[in-house]
Amino acid sequence: MTATAEQVTLKHPMAKYIREDRMPWIYCPGCSIGIVTGMITRAIDTLGIDFSKVVVVSGIGCSGRTSGYFKTGTFHTTHGRAIPFATGVKIANPDLELLVVAGDGDLAAIGGNHLIHACRRNIDMTVVCINNFNYGMTGGQFGPTTEHEKWTQTSPAPIGNIEHPFNLVKLAASSGATFVARWTAVQVRRATKSIEKGITKQGLSFIEIVGACPTAYGRMNRLGEGVDMHKHLLEVTDIQNGLPPHEAELDYARRIVCGEFVDIEKPEYTDVLKQMHAKVRK
Amino acid sequence: MPERTMFTMGDIACAEGALSAGCRYFGGYPITPATEIAEWMAVRMPELSGAYVQYEDEIASITSVIGASWAGIKAMTATSGPGASLMMEAVGLAVMTETPIVIVNIMRGGPSTGQPTRGQQGDVLQAKWGSHGDYQIIALTPASVQEMFDLTVRAFNLSEKYRVPVFLLADEIVGHMREALVIPDEKSLKLVSRKMPKSEPSEYLPFKPDDDLVPPMALLGTKYQFYATGLTHDERGYPTDSDEVQIELVTRLNEKILRHIDEITEVERYFLDDAEIAIVAYGTPARSARRAVKDARAKGIKAGMLRLKTVWPFPEEPIAQLASDVKHIIVPEQNMGQVYYMVRAFAAPTPVHLMTKPAGTPQLPDEILRKIMEVHAK
Ligand SMILES: Cc1ncc(C[n+]2csc(CCOP(=O)(O)OP(=O)(O)O)c2C)c(N)n1
Numbered sequence: 001m002t003a004t005a006e007q008v009t010l011k012h013p014m015a016k017y018i019r020e021d022r023m024p025w026i027y028c029p030g031c032s033i034g035i036v037t038g039m040i041t042r043a044i045d046t047l048g049i050d051f052s053k054v055v056v057v058s059g060i061g062c063s064g065r066t067s068g069y070f071k072t073g074t075f076h077t078t079h080g081r082a083i084p085f086a087t088g089v090k091i092a093n094p095d096l097e098l099l100v101v102a103g104d105g106d107l108a109a110i111g112g113n114h115l116i117h118a119c120r121r122n123i124d125m126t127v128v129c130i131n132n133f134n135y136g137m138t139g140g141q142f143g144p145t146t147e148h149e150k151w152t153q154t155s156p157a158p159i160g161n162i163e164h165p166f167n168l169v170k171l172a173a174s175s176g177a178t179f180v181a182r183w184t185a186v187q188v189r190r191a192t193k194s195i196e197k198g199i200t201k202q203g204l205s206f207i208e209i210v211g212a213c214p215t216a217y218g219r220m221n222r223l224g225e226g227v228d229m230h231k232h233l234l235e236v237t238d239i240q241n242g243l244p245p246h247e248a249e250l251d252y253a254r255r256i257v258c259g260e261f262v263d264i265e266k267p268e269y270t271d272v273l274k275q276m277h278a279k280v281r282k
Numbered sequence: 283m284p285e286r287t288m289f290t291m292g293d294i295a296c297a298e299g300a301l302s303a304g305c306r307y308f309g310g311y312p313i314t315p316a317t318e319i320a321e322w323m324a325v326r327m328p329e330l331s332g333a334y335v336q337y338e339d340e341i342a343s344i345t346s347v348i349g350a351s352w353a354g355i356k357a358m359t360a361t362s363g364p365g366a367s368l369m370m371e372a373v374g375l376a377v378m379t380e381t382p383i384v385i386v387n388i389m390r391g392g393p394s395t396g397q398p399t400r401g402q403q404g405d406v407l408q409a410k411w412g413s414h415g416d417y418q419i420i421a422l423t424p425a426s427v428q429e430m431f432d433l434t435v436r437a438f439n440l441s442e443k444y445r446v447p448v449f450l451l452a453d454e455i456v457g458h459m460r461e462a463l464v465i466p467d468e469k470s471l472k473l474v475s476r477k478m479p480k481s482e483p484s485e486y487l488p489f490k491p492d493d494d495l496v497p498p499m500a501l502l503g504t505k506y507q508f509y510a511t512g513l514t515h516d517e518r519g520y521p522t523d524s525d526e527v528q529i530e531l532v533t534r535l536n537e538k539i540l541r542h543i544d545e546i547t548e549v550e551r552y553f554l555d556d557a558e559i560a561i562v563a564y565g566t567p568a569r570s571a572r573r574a575v576k577d578a579r580a581k582g583i584k585a586g587m588l589r590l591k592t593v594w595p596f597p598e599e600p601i602a603q604l605a606s607d608v609k610h611i612i613v614p615e616q617n618m619g620q621v622y623y624m625v626r627a628f629a630a631p632t633p634v635h636l637m638t639k640p641a642g643t644p645q646l647p648d649e650i651l652r653k654i655m656e657v658h659a660k
């Protein structure tokens with residue numbers, strides 16, 4: 001089939017933020033990561049901020065590949081270390097807008113210590129965690145958000161996962177993050193709004209996007225194809241904006257509480273640093 | 283600031299050297315015997331509107347330093363053995379993404395927690411081989427308080443010039459000793475800054491090297507957009523599985539240091555003109571060796587010393603030359619023998635005698651003198 005002139009000029013409205021020369025990307029069909037990438041571009045577009053001042057950082061994993069598709073200054077760190085890298089950038093140049101996009105394993109297992117300390121420091125950055133309940137990139141092993149008795153490559157049937165998961169909303173909120181939200185990959189408009197708020201917020205924003213990894217987690221737990229998994233997310237979402245974060249339960253099969261749970265003001269790290277410098281100079 | 287003199291310790295001289303070199307970001311986690319560097323930075327950085335940031339661990343410290351460097355600030359971290367071990371993965375990231383940073387390791391007794399307050403030279407091979415994969419590293423080895431300053435400045439200059447992580451490897455004795463330090467007039471210091479791209483942003487290839495094998499470095503948050511990754515990448519910075527690109531990249535990362543080895547490596551020659559027995563040493567044992575050489579000369583033995591101020595890249599040529607000029611080489615190290623194996627590789631067939639001492643007390647001048655006499659009697 002030969003393309004018509006009309007088809008050739010059709011372009012995705014968000015393509016200007018994306019390295020089109022890197023397409024097709026590595027994600028499997030039905031994966032949520034592409035949806036989250038779309039949310040971020042739309043948030044940036046709506047805010048109308050200078051994209052060259054936005055720095056996207058990620059760790060390692062399927063979710064960790066996200067940074068490489070954005071057409072701005074982007075950095076792919078070692079596994080778990082996106083937050084410390086972004087912290088160094090932000091302190092060295094506080095004018096930049098730092099976005100960290102990474103997976104549940106990256107941010108809550110190997111990088112878990114950095115996550116809680118960045119929340120405690122309240123350094124201005126937006127952390128988007130794509131929670132697909134497993135280590136997708138390495139073929140689907142259990143991780144810090146895998147639910148009890150769920151099957152993965154390293155928690156096979158008939159026993160399943162003998163551990164219990166973190167609730168990332170509770171973790172970030174109790175560690176001191178000033179903006180905390182959770183959505184699933186199907187609440188695109190709401191999630192995008194929260195990402196916008198996170199970017200605008202002067203402080204650490206943590207946004208969990210519950211997503212689907214049909215290739216590994218979905219297959220092993222017989223959750224169906226990508227479409228089935230996303231349909232399920234829609235069905236079990238319970239939107240409860242403003243609910244105290246400690247009540248934001250996540251039970252994959254029955255009820256995923258979504259919404260914005262924390263939105264508070266606290267002194268931000270680089271602001272305080274600037275004030276302290278002024279104090280010393282006096 | 284005009285020239286000033288201090289009576290101070292090696293760790294503080296190192297911190298002052300970094301500040302004079304333009305370092306305005308320090309990320310660290312306290313550890314003996316490098317803590318004084320962090321403490322000094324915590325006082326001095328705010329005065330210069332720089333940042334002292336204390337992280338939750340050494341992995342975060344070094345990774346944040348890489349981040350600060352990509353935002354255009356000269357940055358460093360300082361640690362000792364246990365922290366250096368934690369940093370190793372990130373050293374590889376700095377190598378692969380060609381990030382100028384300085385890592386100070388004030389070496390203490392090991393393995394493991396070892397002897398925190400006692401010196402050793404146990405991490406020399408770690409600095410070269412500690413991260414996975416094939417790479418070259420630059421490591422400088424000061425032997426005095428003044429050199430803690432001078433070589434820290436040099437470490438920054440080399441890191442900026444070649445876009446590489448540079449180690450300052452000092453043993454605890456050098457880190458904690460107190461001597462006079464002359465901080466030169468800031469205008470007299472030669473400082474190097476990384477090359478910035480001149481091309482149009484649309485034509486910028488972030489990992490395309492110039493003739494010196496070093497690519498110009500764009501910063502985050504500028505009109506240049508790029509992807510820097512620890513994955514094997516082509517000149518655009520894009521990841522690839524290609525054998526060709528992998529070979530080309532790894533070769534270039536090695537070659538950009540090896541091709542400039544003469545410019546990078548520094549040695550001090552001491553009484554070598556007519557020497558028959560040469561000591562090869564670095565750091566504290568070199569201070570003992572200096573005395574031992576004098577004492578040997580007083581006994582009529584033609585001894586001398588080649589002191590290494592750079593251990594990586596290894597000064598192959600000066601060692602090979604030395605080996606052809608002398609009859610014996612003695613290597614005293616505060617470890618079980620690390621640089622010794624490198625010396626042996628380039629000195630063959632000249633005999634190389636190792637003096638090990640994996641302890642806080644270094645080889646004393648008398649011990650080295652006895653070894654010189656023993657070798658002389660052969
Ligand atoms: C230090 C280190 N350990 C292990 C790995 C292997 N590894 C790569 S990605 C990954 C897990 C990623 O999981 P997650 O962050 O949840 O991302 P996902 O792939 O699920 O999106 C692991 C364990 C690594 N790259 N580095």
Ligand code: SF4
Nearest residue numbers: 027028031062136213
């Ligand atoms: S393995 Fe899972 S997380 Fe990774 S791209 Fe495929 S579906 Fe997405």
Ligand SMILES: [Mg+2]
Nearest residue numbers: 103104132134
């Ligand atoms: Mg995951």
